[in-house]
Amino acid sequence: MQMAAIPFDTTDWSAVEPTRHAGDAGEALWRTRHVGPEGNQIRVRMVEYSPGYISDHWCQKGHVLLVLEGELETTLADGRVFTLKPGMSYQVADGAEPHRSRTEGGAKLFIVD
Secondary structure (H helix, E strand, O other), X not given: OOOOOOOOOOOOXXXXXXXXXXXOXXXXXXXXXXXXXXXXXXXXEEEEEOOOOEOOOOEOOOEEEEEEEEOEEEEEOOOOEEEEOOOOEEEEOOOOOOEEEEOOOOEEEEEEO
């Protein structure tokens, strides 16, 4: 990721229209912005998982993810499981380690990819 040609800007996340994404169970609400030049855009998201959310796929996209509220359980394809609580984050490269997330009570995340 090359963070270039991004002017200073602020985001009022409550003003960004959410999109709904169904999981195997529950749903995710994404508030998404794309910043930077075409061909090298960075996606910045505020994501809310409903209670009982289970991802519908093994993700291979790289992310930097920060848990703001709730608790997130992320399972890697090799079977390792990580539980993240508010103030915890993870980072993973594109194609490095497939991962899948779930939450029992819901979670609010800030994600950059």
